[in-house]
Amino acid sequence: MTAEVGILNANGLVLAADSALTMGNSEQMKIFNSGNKIFSLGPTHSIAIMMFGNVLFMGIPWEIIVTGFHQKIGSRPLDKVSDYCTEFFNYLESVDEIYSSIYTEVLIIGYAENVSNILENTTYIPSPGAFTLADYQKAVEEKIPALLKESEKMKSITKKAPIKVFSDRYGEKLDEVFKELFDTVFLGLNLYDKFKPDLYKLVRNYVYSDSYYPDTYSGLVIAGFGFDELFPSIYQYDIAGVVDRVIKKRLTVRQIVMNDFAEDRCSSAIVPFAQQDMVHTVINGIAPDLEADLGELLRATLRKFVSELTEKKLLKESDAQEINKLEAMLVESGLDAFDNMKQERHLTPVLMTIDSMPKEELALIAETLVNITSFKGKISFSMETVGGPIDVLLITKGDGPVWVKRKNYFTPDSNRLR
Known part of the structure; x- marks a missing residue:
């Protein structure tokens, strides 16, 4: 960095x-x-x-x-x-x-490692009760076709190589990357062959995509x-x-x-x-990470406020749909007001100073x-x-x-x- x-x-x-x-x-x-x-x-x-x-x-x-x-x-x-x-x-x-054919191969391996990291860091909603590995494995299994579907929509910088040509050329190197992932996630359940064609296509699509960068x-x-x-x-x-x-x-x-x-x-x-x-x-x-958390903080505060009003019978549960709309509107309004304040108090004065700075x-x-x-x-x-x-x-x-x-x-x- x-x-x-x-x-x-x-x-x-x-x-x-x-x-x-x-x-x-x-x-x-x-x-x-x-x-x-x-x-x-x-x-x-x-x-x-x-x-x-x-x-x-x-x-x-x-x-x-x-x-x-x-x-x-x-x-x-x-x-x-x-x-x-x-x-x-x-x-x-x-x-x-x-x-260089050697560094093209290195480039392809880099894309495969990116895909592997994405899959390894898959988030999921656990089943009620204790954590089970099956929840994580299921999430990874579902993510592969979802990523592939999304990658098929990406525009290409040039005509894609046929998947057979791509597989023949780089398949062995891709196998080295993905087998290690599958041995870790699926503990030797021999599921790699099931997903291998989709993973090959996914890497190929990312390599040729004009929007995906490793x-x-x-x-x-x-x-x-x-x-x-x-x-x-x-x-x-x-x-x-x-x-x-x-x-x-x-x-x-x-x-x-x-x-x-x-x-x-x-x-x-x-x-x-x-x-x-x-x-x-x-x-x-304001730090970017704090600013990014601000919206979620507003939503959580409003949800807690609405929940307490409902518990005290001050709101009807039948009004939930309207309350959700109001909550979304208030969060958006609050973030817009904060952004205007940030522009007025910080960004605009800084840039006005830079305008005429020697x-x-x-x-x-x-x-x-x-x-x-x-x-x-x-x-x-x-x-x-x-x-x-x-x-x-x-x-x-x-x-x-x-x-x-x-x-x-x-x-x-x-x-x-x-």
Whole structure:
């Protein structure tokens, strides 16, 4: 995990990122605090590329890919940031090394492990009385066809491979993943063969889906100024490997500073990436998990209130349907009022301040937001997956990319040209 943030207004754009790189899984984890996540294309391009999530794409470090792209486009700046996005993916498609059968197999196994985790964490309603394993097993059995049915509705990024071709190519690897799950959940009841065809189809559908992304995807941020643009913009893509020579990607963030307020346009923005909870807490005045629990708290309070009124004969049980409608309306009204209060007291004042903030202050704010996320990890029981030096890159129309803070893996004085 990592913490990154982009802040932009009419004066410029700043990107900040920590240096922690997490490798392994929850059982065996190693954290390095020396990773580079921001790459400048300067000085002739007022553009930077920032990455998070998986540091590799089909086995190739993103840093190597960005370096190759920088060399490919040369020194002539492009007109718009969106042109850089287009040219970057055109370049990526031209890299022969990404079409690796070995890493395609690794990608498929990752999807299978995702499905396995979903099934293993299946929730269920236990039978009255003591817990029985049968309740859990039944829930898993019912979930497989339900997931498959849902996956059949997903749009595909390209034509799906026939299931026989897919099974012949990857079946053995999928069996290794799913047999372990079934031996654990069903205790050797030999039920895997019954569900194997559905599981193969489910993984195949997820691989080709344009909306399902595994936990191992990469996030890529392309931000700055095009040559013809007065104001900065920021684009973020999720990228999940290559499927039949098609790069699986989706645009998830697009913020463009403009002096109008059409869709995706703004006068300023704070855009967090990867681990976002503390940034949202600061700018919204409430932690996202607490806000998510607020609706359930309101519902539980109203149910208890109605239950007590009913017990005291102050409400008729025959009015239950109308009471349920009223309860839903009150919860929705309460959440809307809370959201308006949050906007008025916290988010709007913050963004109004960012609107006119000098570029030097933007850099300080971005660094502080990443630092707060790192600090939160130090005072909690969770793994400290955010840490190390914070790199801060400021991009303005006049000066282009300027490093406000940047770690070096070498001593500059020892590497000066003589």
